[in-house]
Amino acid sequence: MIIDRIKDRIYASVFEYETVAPDEMKWESHRAYIDLHVPLLGEECIFWAPVEELASVVDYSPDNDRESDAGTVHVLFSCGWSQG
Numbered sequence: 001m002i003i004d005r006i007k008d009r010i011y012a013s014v015f016e017y018e019t020v021a022p023d024e025m026k027w028e029s030h031r032a033y034i035d036l037h038v039p040l041l042g043e044e045c046i047f048w049a050p051v052e053e054l055a056s057v058v059d060y061s062p063d064n065d066r067e068s069d070a071g072t073v074h075v076l077f078s079c080g081w082s083q084g
Helices: none
Strands: 002-006 010-014 027-029 042-048 055-061 066-070 074-081
Antiparallel strands (some): 002 010, 042 074, 055 066
């Protein structure tokens, strides 16, 4: 993972990982920041749900702006690049 700070309010993190099926996914929510995912290879689906409809599994941590959630989520969009 590479983390780079751009000015004081924008952070960039670079990850390499295998995507998993939605029923295997651990959901997370944020209060201070939003995640922008840009897959360079493969495909990733982005899901969303109103926080009010999710149940907290791990309490919110202001240190990493993350709360782990469970509940029904909806597909927002699917994006990715294919090698070909």
